[in-house]
Amino acid sequence: MLLRVLLLAIVGVAASVHVLTDASFGATVEDSSDAWLVDFYAPWCHSCQLLDPVLVDTADATDGLLRIGKVDITVNPRLEGQFAIERYPTLLVRDPSGVWSPYKGERSVDAFLALGRRVSGTPVKTVATAGDVDALLTTEASALVFVHASDAVGAKLQPAYYSAATALRGQHLFLELRDLASLAASPYFATLPSSGSFVARVDATGDVALYDATTLPLDTWLLKHGYPKFVALGRENLMAIGKAHALLVVACVKDATDTTFLQLASTVASQATGDIAFGYLEATKFRAYVQRFYVTTFPTYFVWNLHSNVFYEAPSGAITPESLHAHLARIVSGAEKGIALGLTGYPYHAYRFVVDAGLGVVAGVTLILLAAAAAWHRARAKEDAHMRAQALAAYERLKKDA
Numbered sequence: 001m002l003l004r005v006l007l008l009a010i011v012g013v014a015a016s017v018h019v020l021t022d023a024s025f026g027a028t029v030e031d032s033s034d035a036w037l038v039d040f041y042a043p044w045c046h047s048c049q050l051l052d053p054v055l056v057d058t059a060d061a062t063d064g065l066l067r068i069g070k071v072d073i074t075v076n077p078r079l080e081g082q083f084a085i086e087r088y089p090t091l092l093v094r095d096p097s098g099v100w101s102p103y104k105g106e107r108s109v110d111a112f113l114a115l116g117r118r119v120s121g122t123p124v125k126t127v128a129t130a131g132d133v134d135a136l137l138t139t140e141a142s143a144l145v146f147v148h149a150s151d152a153v154g155a156k157l158q159p160a161y162y163s164a165a166t167a168l169r170g171q172h173l174f175l176e177l178r179d180l181a182s183l184a185a186s187p188y189f190a191t192l193p194s195s196g197s198f199v200a201r202v203d204a205t206g207d208v209a210l211y212d213a214t215t216l217p218l219d220t221w222l223l224k225h226g227y228p229k230f231v232a233l234g235r236e237n238l239m240a241i242g243k244a245h246a247l248l249v250v251a252c253v254k255d256a257t258d259t260t261f262l263q264l265a266s267t268v269a270s271q272a273t274g275d276i277a278f279g280y281l282e283a284t285k286f287r288a289y290v291q292r293f294y295v296t297t298f299p300t301y302f303v304w305n306l307h308s309n310v311f312y313e314a315p316s317g318a319i320t321p322e323s324l325h326a327h328l329a330r331i332v333s334g335a336e337k338g339i340a341l342g343l344t345g346y347p348y349h350a351y352r353f354v355v356d357a358g359l360g361v362v363a364g365v366t367l368i369l370l371a372a373a374a375a376w377h378r379a380r381a382k383e384d385a386h387m388r389a390q391a392l393a394a395y396e397r398l399k400k401d402a
Contacts, residue, residue, distance in 0.1 A: 016059035036094040058112040066116030105236035123165035130186035154197030230269040233279035242306040251280035261299035310338035
């Protein structure tokens with residue numbers, strides 16, 4: 001990887017990546033009917049330099065599904081202002097209809113290729129048979145499938161499904177299938193209806209979720225059930241999944257090779273009831289992020305209520321499916337006390353003491369406020385001491401000069 005970074009720095013961006021400028025952007029990108037991923041970068045940005053070989057590999061592998069472009073914002077001020085670029089690299093996606101959206105997903109070749117499969121062409125991809133869905137699930141974690149039987153139900157579902165696909169095409173793969181006879185040959189459709197129109201999420205793991213029009217509008221259902229039951233979390237989906245559910249269980253592993261713990265969490269996810277979502281984060285990619293939840297050892301998990309911005313640490317001791325189920329039951333019942341995200345230092349330790357000691361609300365709040373005041377006074381004292389030291393040093397310099 002480092003060798004490729006150095007080579008790219010020497011010879012420039014590979015021909016497969018389009019170098020875009022203020023002058024060429026309109027004719028090359030805006031006037032095209034292709035899907036684009038455009039990197040707005042600064043030459044001195046280290047993260048931008050590391051991204052270069054990934055973009056080159058992606059451009060070489062997309063087979064025309066997704067075109068890759070780069071804009072050096074230091075010499076293209078019009079584009080920098082047009083897209084309000086404030087940080088580097090900034091990745092923006094343009095679908096074939098000309099709609100731009102920020103890319104928040106993983107920055108890897110596989111992730112970019114998956115993006116290309118979703119945003120290229122029409123929002124809904126027509127597949128001939130259920131076997132085509134099977135083939136897609138060898139590279140996709142899941143797919144949303146509209147089985148269209150040309151009946152009254154299908155006529156009602158179609159506009160809602162196409163509207164949702166247009167809005168969410170960067171997040172999910174939307175398929176339409178009309179050959180109902182082929183469903184019987186696919187193991188993924190074994191538990192789904194064999195006749196009539198329906199919408200379902202089909203996962204590569206074999207899990208399925210069938211849309212019930214009597215419970216939720218389709219767009220709301222997609223927000224809650226569009227992702228697999230247990231999914232890798234990242235910039236592109238964590239907040240969306242968490243906000244669509246009452247609780248989000250986040251398994252934390254060093255990396256995806258910890259299959260034992262991931263299987264444990266996946267098993268609980270498949271058994272869990274209620275409005276609870278499950279996913280996992282890899283410390284190799286998100287170590288600084290998980291530390292916000294006091295995660296320092298792996299594997300473990302935390303449970304996050306994004307609506308109240310409160311999270312719950314995993315209890316001490318061995319983590320088993322039974323212990324995780326029991327912990328979730330305590331959280332749902334209100335018996336488990338959560339931690340306000342962002343609570344650190346003395347206030348956090350005071351909070352943990354209150355929770356562990358079972359103190360009353362008044363006593364607990366009082367103790368936390370006292371701890372917060374102590375933390376403020378300590379910070380102020382350190383600042384005063386620093387200022388006194390600076391003043392003393394300045395005085396000594398004056399004496400020496402005199």
